[in-house]
Amino acid sequence: MKFETIMLHGxxxxxxxxxxxxxxxxxxTSINASRAVASDAPVVTAAKAHV
Structure with missing residues (x-):
């Protein structure tokens, strides 16, 4: 009983x-809002830009 009590307390x-x-x-923690928004922005590749 004592061992279980000690383990539970730990x-x-x-x-x-x-x-x-x-x-x-x-x-x-401090976060830069512009950096957080930029990290979620979709990446446009050159192949998609011409379509």
Whole structure:
């Protein structure tokens, strides 16, 4: 019983740490809007341009 309790506490602590690190990374990341829009823009090739 004691081993299972320790394991559950360890899993809970590690998952909480991962969630907090992920949330912190998402909050502190800055993104350039023009670069984000440009990365989703379709690429026009020369073959398609003449059609």
């Amino acid at each position: 899993f809970f602590a590690s998952s909480l740490l991962v969630c907090l690190l992920t949330l912190g990374a998402m909050i502190t």
